[in-house]
Amino acid sequence: MTERRRDRFFRHLATDHGSVRRRFPDAVLARIEAAIAEGEKLHRGQVRFVVEPSLPLARILRRVTPRERALEVFGLLRVWDTEENCGVLVYLLLADRDVEIVADRGIHGHVGTAAWEDACRKMETAFRDGRFAEGVAAGIAEINALLARHYPREPGAGADELPNRPVVL
Numbered sequence: 001m002t003e004r005r006r007d008r009f010f011r012h013l014a015t016d017h018g019s020v021r022r023r024f025p026d027a028v029l030a031r032i033e034a035a036i037a038e039g040e041k042l043h044r045g046q047v048r049f050v051v052e053p054s055l056p057l058a059r060i061l062r063r064v065t066p067r068e069r070a071l072e073v074f075g076l077l078r079v080w081d082t083e084e085n086c087g088v089l090v091y092l093l094l095a096d097r098d099v100e101i102v103a104d105r106g107i108h109g110h111v112g113t114a115a116w117e118d119a120c121r122k123m124e125t126a127f128r129d130g131r132f133a134e135g136v137a138a139g140i141a142e143i144n145a146l147l148a149r150h151y152p153r154e155p156g157a158g159a160d161e162l163p164n165r166p167v168v169l
Contacts, residue, residue, distance in 0.1 A: 008096070009061070012054035015095035020053050020168050023094070023132040029166045032136055036164040039144025044151050045107055046087045046162040047143060048079050049136065052169040054095040066093040070100035073169070080104050082161045086151060088143060092123075092136075099123045099139070110150035119143055 024032075036047045050073055055064055070091035074080060079087035085106030092099050101116040108116075119142045126135025 005060075005063075009057065012057060012060050012095040015054040017053055017168065019094060020051055024051060024136075024166070024168070028133045028136075029168075031133070032140060032166045033164045035137060035140045035144070037160070039140065039147070040160060040164070041153065042144060043147035043153050044084055044086050045143075045147040046079070046082050046160070047090065047140065047147075047164070048077060048087065048162055049090045049092075049140065049166040050077070050169060051092040051094055051166065055093070066091070066096050066098035067100050069093060070102050074102040077167065079162065082106075087162060088147070090123075090136075090139060090143065092127075097124060097127045099127075101143070107147065107151055111146050115146055119146070 032049055036049065039045075039047065052069070052073070055069060059069075070089060070093075073091055074087075074089045077089070079089045079102070081087070082104065085104040087104045088107060089102040090099065091102065099120040101120055103111065103116060119139050122142065123135040123139035126132070126138065
């Protein structure tokens with residue numbers, strides 16, 4: 001096993017739900033939920049935030065990437081199941097401090113890969129500095145601004161289709 005794979009293996013072994021609770025206590029999760037709800041008043045997108053402490057060690061050994069897991073979670077949580085194909089998943093794999101944004105085709109076509117990647121990099125920078133709550137808040141605000149610009153809420157637009165509450169896997 002290479003040193004890099006060994007380091008990832010041990011990071012995932014050491015990162016648990018307690019790690020998530022220390023970085024995202026209930027008050028922070030409530031603020032994230034409120035930020036998502038407020039943003040969705042300005043755009044037609046449906047934003048979900050998911051944090052997963054680590055992957056099972058067998059998946060680490062199989063070299064499952066954070067992107068692969070994010071795509072899986074996008075499907076498992078049915079983020080794709082919206083009227084306008086407007087779901088956006090913000091997925092944080094805490095052990096890797098890796099953020100992935102998966103956007104449904106309706107929104108992705110308007111916003112584009114570069115904008116999502118920029119939002120991810122900004123959150124990851126804050127996480128490296130230990131600023132988890134601030135990083136997520138800034139990331140959600142940036143995503144809401146992108147969605148408001150490219151997918152603005154129209155009068156009489158549909159209801160809130162997906163829960164706003166963050167998910168801890």
